[in-house]
Amino acid sequence: MLLITAIIASILTIIFVKLSFAVIGLRRKNKVGLGSGGHDxxxxxxxxxxxxxxxxxxxxxxxxxxxxxxxxxWFVVLPGITLIIGRLIHVKGIHEPPPNFSNRVLGMKFTFGTLITLVVLNLGWSLYGLVA
Incomplete structure (x- = not known):
């Protein structure tokens, strides 16, 4: 069963839905059907x-x-938490007018660091499983 993944995916989906509603709200407010219509x-x-x-x-x-x-x-939970944190920091940085590049960069560092860590963990755990 993927109990931990289900919780992490649910939290991330809530964030994604919130981001989607923000886009929809701004499209309605600015009367833009496609693209950004030049609205920052x-x-x-x-x-x-x-x-x-x-x-x-x-x-x-x-x-x-x-x-x-x-x-x-903990191999599953810790990267999940850092992915959530990284994505939240990035969102905060991109939404601050003018965009806060330091938060965007920090958010991407968390995200890339998490993805790279997950690759290493998966390769290491898979090789361990093959050898053990």
Missing amino acids: DLERAIRAQGNFAEYVPFGLILIACLELNGAPW
């Missing part, structure tokens, strides 16, 4: 949602692989 607030919301959608699936797949392959619970 809408452009930031679109990119926050898009960036989230681009990176989170890889993290969730790797987290699920660890859990399915029987890795210790």
Whole structure:
């Protein structure tokens, strides 16, 4: 069972839905059906949602692989928490007008660090499983 992955995925999905509602609200407010219509607030919301959608699936797949392959619970929980934190920091940085590049960079450092860690954990755990 993927109990830990289910919790992490649920939290991330709540964040994604909130980001999606922000885009929808700004599209209605600015009367823009496609693209950003030159509205900076809408452009930031679109990119926050898009960036989230681009990176989170890889993290969730790797987290699920660890859990399915029987890795210790903390191998699954800790990267999940750091992925959530990284994504929240990035969203905060991208939404602050003018965009707060330090938070965006920090959020991406958390995200990339988590993804790279998940790759290493998955490779290491898989090789350990093959040898043991």
